Amino acid sequence: MLLDSCNLTGTTHYQILSVKEDANYDEIRAGYKAAILNSHPDKLHMNTKESQLDHELQERFLSVQKAWEVLSDPTSRANYDMELQSSRQKLEAVADEVTLEEMTIETIGDAQEFFYQCRCGDYFSVTPSELDEIGLPLNININGDVASQSATGLQPAAVLLPCGSCSLKIRLILHSVP
Missing domain, CATH: 3.10.660.10 (DPH Zinc finger)
Structure with a gap:
């Protein structure tokens, strides 16, 4: 299930890339580039010692990559959007x-x-x-x-x-x- 790839706080791939859910490919690509620059360990000149901060940055970097992987492909994005919509509907009370x-x-x-x-x-x-x-x-x-x-x-x-x-x-x- 694609939604399982979102982190436990319920952040969507759109939120990870800081784009709207109706964003076009170019907006998603720009969001990905900005997010990857802000989370790439080499760009941040991080040292290799293991710490909680390093682990969080690595998780952030991996989540940005996963968001791009899903949202850059039209088929996987359509499936993700349907699952996202379905999960939101399940949260609402229905008669x-x-x-x-x-x-x-x-x-x-x-x-x-x-x-x-x-x-x-x-x-x-x-x-x-x-x-x-x-x-x-x-x-x-x-x-x-x-x-x-x-x-x-x-x-x-x-x-x-x-x-x-x-x-x-x-x-x-x-x-x-x-």
Whole structure:
């Protein structure tokens, strides 16, 4: 799992390189260069005696290298972003977990929207285009069966949906198709 490569304090690779999560390749590269210069043992003219400070600097240097390795590759970055998003969603309290099959589908012309009623009477909703934007495209067959074609293999993906009126959220579980 890519998130295990973050340190125990919960620092993300983006924070290690001091860049925003929506940074482009050039911004990530510039962040990496600055971070590596600030943590490279040769650049800091450190002596070779073993100390706690030396160990911390070595860990910092290795974390900068790992962050660059993950964020410089588009595929590993996309996987890391999905895992990061998923881990953040797991930290939030949810009212319920539902699947697309449990949601009501409303079709107007070519547009579809999935609804699930909240305890307050309003609805949680999501459209296939919204799911596609976050990297979870849907496969809707002739019978109306729906499944995700996510890049996570055969493991289910999840997304949090807020209620239209209250503060409750549900976790929408999307099952991948083989």
